[in-house]
Amino acid sequence: MRIGEMVRRTGVSERLLRYYEEQGLLHPTRLPSGYRVYNEVDIDTVRSIRSLLASGLSTTIIAKILPCVSIDGPTLTPICSDTITELQQERERITHAINELQASRTMLDTVIAAAPAT
DNA sequence: TTTCTTACA
DNA sequence: TGTAAGAA
Numbered sequence: 855m856r857i858g859e860m861v862r863r864t865g866v867s868e869r870l871l872r873y874y875e876e877q878g879l880l881h882p883t884r885l886p887s888g889y890r891v892y893n894e895v896d897i898d899t900v901r902s903i904r905s906l907l908a909s910g911l912s913t914t915i916i917a918k919i920l921p922c923v924s925i926d927g928p929t930l931t932p933i934c935s936d937t938i939t940e941l942q943q944e945r946e947r948i949t950h951a952i953n954e955l956q957a958s959r960t961m962l963d964t965v966i967a968a969a970p971a972t
Numbered sequence: 973t974t975t976c977t978t979a980c981a
Numbered sequence: 982t983g984t985a986a987g988a989a
Contacts, residue, residue, distance in 0.1 A: 858974065868975080869982055887989075889975055 856885075860892050864900045871900075877913040879903050879920060898925045905930050915944060 857868050864871075874880045875890070880899060882890040902925045906916045919941070922934035932938050 856975075867982075869984085872976090873982080887975080888977095 855892050857882075857890050857892070860896065860900070863897055866900055866904070874900070874903060874913075878917040879913060901925055902930060910948070911944060915940065 855863075857871055860866070860871055861868055866874075871880065872890075875882060880892070880896055880903075882892045882896065885891055899920065902920060902923055903916060905925075906919075906923075907913075919932065919937045922932060922937035924931040924933055932941060
């Protein structure tokens with residue numbers, strides 16, 4: 855199918871579909887006309903991309919784990935062991951980011967608390 | 973009509 | 982990401 859049908863069946867815009875390809879998330883073939891050709895599997899791939907993106911993962915790591923993920927209904931299942939490892943590392947990065955934000959917040963609280971009453 | 977690429981308010 | 986322009 856070409857991009858138009860993909861838009862209808864995935865609800866994702868042409869712009870985004872082409873962007874996903876740029877990011878190495880999708881690999882549609884090309885017709886001699888230059889038109890992109892997608893297969894049925896790509897529809898599920900787009901669904902995986904959307905949920906992964908919703909999880910806050912970057913397109914670069916999504917590109918890495920995409921081939922090692924299974925999409926069944928609403929649930930995404932990591933297959934390869936190294937994929938699970940990457941997800942755990944990503945989780946650690948998030949945990950670290952949360953800690954830093956909390957530290958920033960407490961510092962601000964201290965500054966705010968020191969403000970003279972008006 | 974549909975899709976493609978490139979560029980920008 | 983949306984949208985516009987110009988071409989195939």
